[in-house]
Amino acid sequence: MTIKDTPEEWEIRATDTPFRGAKTSVRTDEVVMPDGTAVTRDYQVHPGSVAVLALDEADRVLVLRQYRHPVRQKLWEIPAGLLDVPGENPLHAAQRELYEEAHVKAEDWRVLTDVYTTPGGCDEAVRIFLARDLSEAEGERFAVEHEEADMELERVPVQELVRGVLAGELHNNCLVVGVLSLVAARTGDGLDALRPAEAPWPARPFSS
Template sequence: MRIEDVPESWEVVASQQRFKGHVIEVVTDTVRMPGDEVADRDYAVHPGSVAVVALDDRDRVLLIRQYRHPARRLLWELPAGLRDVEGESLVEGAARELAEEAGHRAATWHTLIDLITSPGMTNERIRVFLARDLEPIPEAERDFVHRHEEIGMPVEWVPLADAVRRALAGMIHNSPAVAGILAAYAASAEGYATLRPADAPEA
């Protein structure tokens, strides 16, 4: 068999919304299974996200630290955010998050990796981009106001190889950060030549 994920949708014979919040909703779908049985599947409906592995000319990755209440941890993460601006492309959203959360912009963008964060419990998809040829955005051009968990977030530049070691040592836990760091390290072996363009379609 070809080892490649493909779209598939089994028949949903009933669906019930259990909860609707600011970002997610929780539904129960009754799905027709093989053998003509049906089974209930609960999951969170999520708008999706983007994240950015921003690498400078010294091969350092930009990490931010943010409080994540469900995990009860301060986590080192990539600049990231929701796909919640109508008409905005994925790479435009990633550039916006890089500017808002880390105060940088990039001249060179590639698609690094696509993730389905937890396919047994949510439909959330994250596209992680590789951003290079970075420059800081002057303070006078920054108009984003940080609120809530984003207030006072530290920004650190970590050598990519060191970030890999920290991920493998269990010091970095955020899933798109771990996946993005490891993917960037793997892609660096070929000079990033095999990466997809920034506007590559999602499967």
Template sequence: MMAEHMDEVEQVADAAESWEVVATKEWFSGRVISLRTDTVVMPGGVTADRDYVVHPGSVGVVALDDRNRVLLIRQYRHPARRLLWELPAGIRDVPGEHPVDCAARELAEEAGYRARTWHTLVDILTSPGMCDERIRIFLARDVEPIPEEGNSFVREHEEADMPVVWVPLEEAVRKVFTGKIHNSPAVAGILAAYVASADGFKGLRPADAPEA
């Protein structure tokens, strides 16, 4: 029984599989996202319509300093009607840009920091029942502030008044479990970093690990 159980556990891994799409209708196309309906062939040959949001993908950064504190920013999110504490993050909107380069750019632009050591921390699908957005979250260490003259990015709109704080990682975990932090990449990144810290981050994938 134990061997059978182990075999089942080893088979638990997400797999890329695309069911046949026989028709597609795009209802809306905006600056970042679009809304689409696919008619998909289900098991048994029947078809069903599936509505979803098409998204270019994102990156997020868990930046840890030498005191094991995580960098968080606060940003207004209008759909949620909340000011949320989040990781530095952004949309993959530069053609051909490697995800880790995108992450480094977002860390610099949103928080004014750079890092010398990067690893892939975790990959998440934010809401796979209604959106195809993928987020790769990186762990950034050996972090230092960028001199003001070296960062020419101009914040605007929601980013214009975006405070940056350093929170002890264990305290950030407590804030997740007490309902003080809700942003999904922040929750996933904070918990993943805390677990990964148990072996000194030795089990993490390199920053250029292939995307599944």
């Protein structure tokens, strides 16, 4: 048996969108179950996101500390952002986020992993990139506002982040998945065996 996620879509008898926000919406579908009964499922419709695990020559990860109102905490995170434009190349979006949030550019880009953040209640898909060969970006720094105006930036050793994840001290989804995926890749076939940055992404198809 091959352990691999596969596409499948059950019959939808009716659908409604009771809420539309600036970036996301809430949808209610009436879905037919395998036994023939129909049930309603509410979920958030999300454009998708990208995140960047930026690794420097000293084996440190670039992390940001930012206030997240829904959980009422300041979380340590890796640079990330929405796919604002339908069909946008996720690599281009990741490069933009790294520049805007950290004023950093990278020469080596690879796909670290792809995840659904909360598939039971949201269709958000995130592609997490590994970025290496870092340097300071040219030009003016991006003007930040709102939560980002209070953002802190640090470079933290990989093993310190691993310790924090396993100790229950770090909770951001992309940071946790990214850091542990980095360690797993190193103990497997190595970082150079990761998928290329332009690898297909069925969850959010894009043009090159």
